[in-house]
Amino acid sequence: MTTGEGSGTKFETMRGRGYPTIRQFTVFLENRVGQLQEVVRRFEGTGIRVAAISINDSAECAFVRLVLSDYERGRELLERAGLAIIESDLLGVELPDSPQPILRVCTALLAAEINIIQAYPLLARIHGQPAMAIMVDNIDLATETLNAKGFRVLTEDDLRDDILE
Template identity: 40%
Template structure:
C-alpha cells in the first residue's frame, strides 16, 4: 500500500477515549475486562494518575462499541481525536517527524505508541493542536498517517 494522499476530510479520524477512574489497584483491569468482554480491543493506552483519580487515555479498534460499553457501565469519559503516524525505520524517523511538526509550528500536547502495527511499522499517536494541518503537513513530508479504519479489525 502506498502513502496516503487522501484529504483529511475523507479519512475517519482516530478516536481517543479519556476515561476517569478512581486511583485504585485493578481499575485498568476492570476497564479492559469491560471492553474486551464487549468485543473491543485496546490498541494503545497511557495512564495519568494523581492521588485520588486517574485518567486512562486509550485508543480502541471499535470506538462505536466502546462508547456504548462505557455509557452502559456509567463510566465517565470524554473523546478527542488523534493523529496516528507510522515511523517506518528508525529513531531518525522520530527526529524527522518532530522537525516537520516544529517547522509547521504545530504543538504536540502528548503522544504515546500504539500496540498495533497495521502495516508492520511502529505507530505513534499524537494529540496536536491542529489535526488537519498536522495530517496535511505529515503526508506532504512522506509520512503515512493512519485512519481509524487502519487500526480497526
C-alpha cells in the same frame, strides 16, 4: 426553496471511519487497586482491542487514555458502564524506518509550528510498521504537513483487526 440537490456538496460528517483521525477516550477512574482491570475487562469477548493506552494518575484519580480498534462500539460499552469519558481526536502516524523516526515526526511538525500535546505508541504494528498516536493543536495542518512530508497518517479503519499484521 431548494434543498441543495445538485450542488455537489456532500452531506457527510467529519467523524467516521474515513476521516484521518483516530478517537481517544479519556476515562476518569478512582485511584484504587483494580480499576484499570475493570475497564479493560469490559472489552473481553467483544472483539474490541485496546490499540493504545496511556495512564496519568494522581493521589485522587487516574486519567486513562484509550484508543480502541472500534471506537463506536467501545464508546457504547464505556457509556453503558456509567464511566465518565471525554472523546478527543488524535493523529495516528506510521513511523518511518529510520534510526530516529520520532525525531522525523517532531521535525516535520515543528517546521509547520504545530505543538504536540500528547504522544504515545500504538500497541500493534499497523501494516507491519510501528506507529504512534499524537494529539496536536492543529489537526488539519498536521495531517496536511505529515502527508506532504511522506508520512502515512492512519484512520480508524487502520485499527481494525483484519488490517493488522
